[in-house]
Amino acid sequence: MAKLEPLYDKRYQCLFCKEKFTNKKVRSSFIRQVGRDTDFCGYFEGENPYFYDVAVCPYCGYAFTVNFGPVKKDRRELITEQYIKKIKYKDYTGSRDLSTAIKVYKLAYLTGSLNQEKSSLLAGLCLRLGWFYRYNRNVEEEQRYLRRASELYQEAYANEDTASPGEVHLWVYLIGELEGRLGNYGLARQWLGRLLHVPDLEPYLRNLLLDRWEYYRERMDNDGKEN
Numbered sequence: 001m002a003k004l005e006p007l008y009d010k011r012y013q014c015l016f017c018k019e020k021f022t023n024k025k026v027r028s029s030f031i032r033q034v035g036r037d038t039d040f041c042g043y044f045e046g047e048n049p050y051f052y053d054v055a056v057c058p059y060c061g062y063a064f065t066v067n068f069g070p071v072k073k074d075r076r077e078l079i080t081e082q083y084i085k086k087i088k089y090k091d092y093t094g095s096r097d098l099s100t101a102i103k104v105y106k107l108a109y110l111t112g113s114l115n116q117e118k119s120s121l122l123a124g125l126c127l128r129l130g131w132f133y134r135y136n137r138n139v140e141e142e143q144r145y146l147r148r149a150s151e152l153y154q155e156a157y158a159n160e161d162t163a164s165p166g167e168v169h170l171w172v173y174l175i176g177e178l179e180g181r182l183g184n185y186g187l188a189r190q191w192l193g194r195l196l197h198v199p200d201l202e203p204y205l206r207n208l209l210l211d212r213w214e215y216y217r218e219r220m221d222n223d224g225k226e227n
């Protein structure tokens with residue numbers, strides 16, 4: 001029997017040009033998570049599965065995740081002019097390092113914005129980009145993407161009414177946690193506070209919430225003492 005490799009070829013059909021192609025994915029039996037931050041950023045030994053959640057069509061360059069919707073008819077021309085005609089390098093079918101992952105997520109953020117995908121989906125891409133810059137210790141870029149992720153989750157919270165209560169709880173938690181990470185402790189407490197009295201909050205989220213609620217209270221107190 002051939003030895004299993006961590007990466008395998010997953011088949012896709014392009015949402016834009018309909019061509020069939022493969023991109024790599026990490027076999028679930030090879031995913032070794034060794035840590036997690038309070039905004040759910042995971043740390044992995046070996047291949048990082050996040051790097052492979054964006055597929056890029058090697059024929060036309062369209063980038064998407066499994067959560068993208070079909071290309072909208074009235075967005076097709078704009079996507080052609082502003083994206084398809086401009087993209088030069090399209091081959092992301094091999095294994096990916098951190099800088100390649102940053103590139104493909106930025107491509108997906110572009111196509112997703114042009115195709116007017118849901119704010120919550122775009123927020124997820126920005127959150128991952130924030131994490132990738134955290135891996136890279138690039139604080140400025142990390143904060144830029146966490147800021148954008150928080151704004152997009154706030155848009156989702158205000159406008160998306162098809163989400164499940166569990167999803168909405170997660171967005172509210174993330175908005176609070178991201179604002180806290182951006183130094184806005186008061187805002188962090190306001191958003192986290194909305195979850196304190198939710199009766200059926202998922203237990204893992206309740207534990208994190210209480211921990212962060214307390215943490216940002218201490219940070220606010222400390223700020224008060226310095227002034």
Ligand SMILES: [Zn+2]
Pocket residue numbers: 014015016017018019057058059060061062
């Ligand atoms: Zn394509």
